[in-house]
Amino acid sequence: MPLAITLLLAALSAFASEPGTSEAATRALAEASRSVLSLEMPAALDALAAVPAGQFTGKDARVRACMLDTFGRAASPSPVAGIEDPFVRRVVAAYRSYWWHTLREPGRRVEFEARLGEALAATLQIPAPTSEAAFDGLVERVGIALRERGLHVQQGRTPPLHELLLWASEQPRTYEVALPEGFTQPVRVFILEDFLSNGWMHYGRCGMRGPGGWATQEGLYAVKHRYDSFASEQFRVSFLGHEAQHYADLRRWPDMPSWQLEYRAKLTELVLADDRLDRIIEQFIRTRTDDESLPHPYANARVIEDLRTRLDVAGGRTLVSVPPADIHRAARMLLIRNTRASQKGHGEHSGDRPAVSRSRGAGSRASTR
Template identity: 40%
Template sequence: MPNPNRSLLPLCLLVLLLAAPAAFAAEGESTPAAKQAAGASFSAVLQGDGTAALRALATVPTAQYAGTAATYRRCIIERFERATPAALVGEIADPFARAILAAYQDYWWHALIAPTRRDAFSAALLQKLRKLLGTSAASTKEFEALEPILAAQLRKHGYYSLQGETPPLRELMLWHKQETRDYDIVLPEGSEHVTVNLLDDFVSKGWSEYGSCGLGGTGGWTDEKAIFALAPGYPDLQGEDYRVSLLAHEGQHFADKHRTWKLESWELEYRAKLTELALADQISHKLLQAFAQNQSDDLSSPHAYANKRALAAISQRLRTQTTGDIELEKVPLGELRQAARETLIADTHQRDAAISAH
């Protein structure tokens, strides 16, 4: 069971989120402008800005959207272009779990609509949770103290849970079932033994799924000892989405945490994304597309920031062998994988040298 007594960053946020940009791009019915607008809207949601997501969709006439893009547009407008949040707790029989999830969904909605007021909405959520938990949480003043109490209560009511923070928002995931498997993962710089908990029968998959109308969501995360993966997102446990974007990505995190470095969240993601591109075959272009459609200069969105840095670093390495701009999707797979591997190894050498110098 994950340890909620910390500010936790689910480290595989983009695993399931790959599906949405790819779906927009693959459709033949939506116009190119509509596909681009839907992708920009989706990226805005992942960065915690529902208002920007609405603005992006409004740049293209409704008639240009079709298929998945039209469904996404309609849901985003219904969800966020309103005065108050809709009740989306589903058919949860347990009153306590239903009340907790409703409190988080209310917080997610307000934080996504008004990102500059996230801290105030987070404080309001804390107070609401204290009231729902009663005397057991009466003396808590921070989420770090309250969340273990919340997790224990939810477990008594039949739910496994994840709290903490998936930047930029507070997180809540709820599920009923999980099983454990062990793997030895080959990485670009060695191998890593990992334990995976496959989670299933979900009631809540977190704020990113809520904010994206179900087209995206957290694919997994790690704690100090294991990987936690959402089983519904991995129907093929032999496929690259599972082996590369989950096992290798998270395995790289474990390997890096064993080092003497102190890495920021975006630095962990940067190295894990380089590992994905160094190992990917069939999903290589899908990864490139997903990274390109979710880039940011904002460190509070570590995945989007890491995407931009990883793509820029690989492009820079390839540019030493040619001139002009680099279109990564047109680079031969072998060259792309080699560039990603070399970029990761160079990053390792640079960090080791910095440690030795001090």
């Protein structure tokens, strides 16, 4: 059976701008990043265009120019370059076209998903799918064809969009991760390199952010170039801790909603983080939404709301001003409370409120084979 694709967001989104980039430009980049995750590309472009180009430096300037050029034009960008195999090139181009159109006009997502099916079917020279089951079968056949070419692939959805992560090499490692609820989770981690497609989050933000890793019931997958060091807190906490929590939860509750998996993993980050704690909290605050179909930013909102309630943070106080030990303690208690509720209701609670039911579109499972 297919497995959940639960892409890491927090570690990659704790925004640090280039030296020389102004405070206004930094805020614009953070807002653009949040807007892309919420499928609000016009808002992302408005945020970037509102700050003069001269206030962005280095990579920040390149990201701004790339996003305005790629998504501000009237027609989708030119075909994919740099991929020699014609079949692989056509598959990547099909996904990029789908992402480009959907990010610009999310209200037409169903139409663009149908076009994706037509484009993928054309790569195999078979009829376009006419049902959801046929589409799933088509995606599986495309994945098989990619693997036959020696590539590794992760498909399915990173809610709410269909996903394509494609890489050429990987190396396995074994870790044991101490999780906040008092047990150690052994995990197998695959270190991934040589990417041909980094997924829709990376594409929509011109490389400003993208998946740093994900979890399935088979193990954890880490995108090597996203980490300066495997000894860093970013890797140990926001990858290993975050994804090991997913790994453990998927075994206990394989049907847990994607946003609740993220809620629990983000609490785990807050328990384990020290040096990066303030950055993680600030990023959760910046990238949150009340739209429950967007698992990462929706989980951010729930984490922040539940922390504020538990710590009685009101008025002019902020979570960043709360002593780290209090944050650690509160996050651990919220995680334990969620576990107890999930054991009673099979994943039906987060905090004090019932979880939403997950539609096939928002919570489809993806496979790694």
